[in-house]
Amino acid sequence: MVQGMHGDALKVRIQAPPVDDKANLALIEFLAGALELPRHNIALASGARGRCKTIMVRGLAPGSIADRLAP
Numbered sequence: 001m002v003q004g005m006h007g008d009a010l011k012v013r014i015q016a017p018p019v020d021d022k023a024n025l026a027l028i029e030f031l032a033g034a035l036e037l038p039r040h041n042i043a044l045a046s047g048a049r050g051r052c053k054t055i056m057v058r059g060l061a062p063g064s065i066a067d068r069l070a071p
Contacts, residue, residue: 027053
């Protein structure tokens with residue numbers, strides 16, 4: 001669930017545990033659904049082991065991403 005902005009980042013809450021990449025996969029699944037894109041258009045660019053992640057999204061302009069994820 002999108003919680004809103006946290007500084008210059010978007011805060012998203014995921015229920016999956018951070019074990020065996022379950023949280024990362026759940027985040028990608030959530031973003032794919034929210035952005036109405038196939039999962040292969042969304043990739044984790046950095047932060048696989050941390051709380052702060054950088055996500056790469058293919059197929060949408062940055063403005064469109066922000067509009068679709070706005071809480």
